[in-house]
Amino acid sequence: MNNHLSEDELILHSYGEVDRADRSRVDEHLASCAECLLAKEKLARVMTMIDTAPPVEAPLGFERTVWARLEPYLEVPGVSPVHRSASKVYDLVFGKTAREGGWLPQWALAGGVAALVIAAFVAGRFSGGDLAAPSSAAVAHVEPDRVLQSAVGDHLDRTQMMLVELANAEVDGADVLAGEQARAGDLVAANRVILRSAIQSGDGQVVDILEDLERVLLEVANAPANATSNDLTDLQSRITREDLLFRLRVIASEMRQRQIDDREAGDPTRRKMPTS
Amino acid sequence: MKGMDERDPSVVAKARDGDRDAFKALVELHSRYIYSLAHRMTGNAQDAEDVVQEAWLKAHKQLSRFEARADVRTWLHRITVNCSIDLIRARRHREDAHDPADLEQGPLSERGAEAQPTPERVAASVEISDRVNEALGLLTALERAAFTLRHVEGMSIEEVGAKLGMKTSATKHSIFRAVKKMRVALEPYAQS
Numbered sequence: 243m244n245n246h247l248s249e250d251e252l253i254l255h256s257y258g259e260v261d262r263a264d265r266s267r268v269d270e271h272l273a274s275c276a277e278c279l280l281a282k283e284k285l286a287r288v289m290t291m292i293d294t295a296p297p298v299e300a301p302l303g304f305e306r307t308v309w310a311r312l313e314p315y316l317e318v319p320g321v322s323p324v325h326r327s328a329s330k331v332y333d334l335v336f337g338k339t340a341r342e343g344g345w346l347p348q349w350a351l352a353g354g355v356a357a358l359v360i361a362a363f364v365a366g367r368f369s370g371g372d373l374a375a376p377s378s379a380a381v382a383h384v385e386p387d388r389v390l391q392s393a394v395g396d397h398l399d400r401t402q403m404m405l406v407e408l409a410n411a412e413v414d415g416a417d418v419l420a421g422e423q424a425r426a427g428d429l430v431a432a433n434r435v436i437l438r439s440a441i442q443s444g445d446g447q448v449v450d451i452l453e454d455l456e457r458v459l460l461e462v463a464n465a466p467a468n469a470t471s472n473d474l475t476d477l478q479s480r481i482t483r484e485d486l487l488f489r490l491r492v493i494a495s496e497m498r499q500r501q502i503d504d505r506e507a508g509d510p511t512r513r514k515m516p517t518s
Numbered sequence: 519m520k521g522m523d524e525r526d527p528s529v530v531a532k533a534r535d536g537d538r539d540a541f542k543a544l545v546e547l548h549s550r551y552i553y554s555l556a557h558r559m560t561g562n563a564q565d566a567e568d569v570v571q572e573a574w575l576k577a578h579k580q581l582s583r584f585e586a587r588a589d590v591r592t593w594l595h596r597i598t599v600n601c602s603i604d605l606i607r608a609r610r611h612r613e614d615a616h617d618p619a620d621l622e623q624g625p626l627s628e629r630g631a632e633a634q635p636t637p638e639r640v641a642a643s644v645e646i647s648d649r650v651n652e653a654l655g656l657l658t659a660l661e662r663a664a665f666t667l668r669h670v671e672g673m674s675i676e677e678v679g680a681k682l683g684m685k686t687s688a689t690k691h692s693i694f695r696a697v698k699k700m701r702v703a704l705e706p707y708a709q710s
């Protein structure tokens with residue numbers, strides 16, 4: 243039999259998309275050509291294999307990770323973004339309060355004005371501009387600028403420390419991943435608070451690095467119990483490929499310089515932040 | 519989510535009324551499904567996670583317009599497919615600016631974090647799903663999107679082209695290339 247059907251025609255036929263003008267020719271050919279019929283059946287078997295393949299499953303605990311990533315971005319009527327940031331940072335700096343459900347009631351902030359200042363600082367750090375001077379109540383409250391600088395600076399330092407350890411870990415020491423999971427989980431939580439402020443202030447460069455950091459941190463936090471040396475090598479390559487350590491060092495260094503400048507200036511309300 | 523039955527239709531209504539716990543219940547119920555769909559569309563875990571996040575944010579924004587009688591999973595499915603397409607198209611635009619050869623420069627599996635098969639992956643590849651996913655990994659992002667929309671979502675070639683912003687002839691060729699690659703990769707395992 244000459245003029246066999248092309249593979250393209252067989253594909254169109256399997257999807258029922260042969261042009262009307264060609265339909266009878268293709269049908270007639272298939273009815274009389276064993277070779278093309280066999281090719282069509284082989285294609286159908288491949289299609290069936292694709293159809294019956296189970297979908298890729300999300301990793302264990304994925305729903306919780308999704309919610310943790312999502313929750314800070316959801317709008318809550320009557321609750322300002324600064325209030326929400328403050329609540330989160332308050333938890334991170336001062337520990338979990340008695341409140342439940344994630345959002346801090348107004349009264350709870352009365353004793354922790356520093357948290358609000360921290361959130362404002364975080365936002366200001368990424369906006370690169372001067373912040374309005376905090377209220378006298380805030381200034382009077384145990385040096386809130388120190389607290390907030392420590393919160394952000396500590397996060398960057400701790401993240402950097404962990405990445406350095408991972409980047410330098412022996413390739414056959416894959417269990418290092420398991421040992422870092424809890425620490426990575428904490429860092430993810432802190433990273434999200436800062437990331438959210440960076441997104442709000444539209445600092446794309448900082449958002450980029452924080453997002454890259456989050457992915458790596460999540461990878462460590464969610465590493466399987468039987469992580470292999472290949473997993474560690476992949477992670478190390480990623481840290482190197484994305485210049486994470488270098489970029490992190492630049493920002494951390496700017497933070498430290500700012501703390502020094504503020505101390506020397508003796509003015510805790512001065513907030514001209516680095517722009518990286 | 520204590521005290522909140524995700525299968526209860528009123529959960530959607532409560533979520534629509536701003537009940538955070540109800541929305542959380544929906545997230546917990548449907549995220550795995552959305553992930554699988556996004557992974558099938560995008561071909562890698564990282565993009566799938568981003569799509570899941572984006573899909574939920576869109577769902578949250580559009581919740582007030584959701585008809586309570588409609589099927590929530592169907593609604594989420596549509597949002598997820600659209601978010602996946604947005605991601606693929608956005609990447610296509612970015613890569614167009616860099617390289618006019620658009621997304622045809624190589625299979626996803628050579629570009630994603632999952633490029634290198636671990637010993638576990640190789641060992642597990644006897645499974646059909648692994649075979650299929652490996653074969654899907656041979657497709658370019660555009661081939662994969664076109665193939666998935668045609669083969670899995672059941673859109674016509676014309677509809678796929680409209681979704682991806684491509685001419686019908688180009689769409690057709692993307693699907694042809696995808697199916698041929700899949701056939702070559704899977705035929706040895708697809709014996710009757």
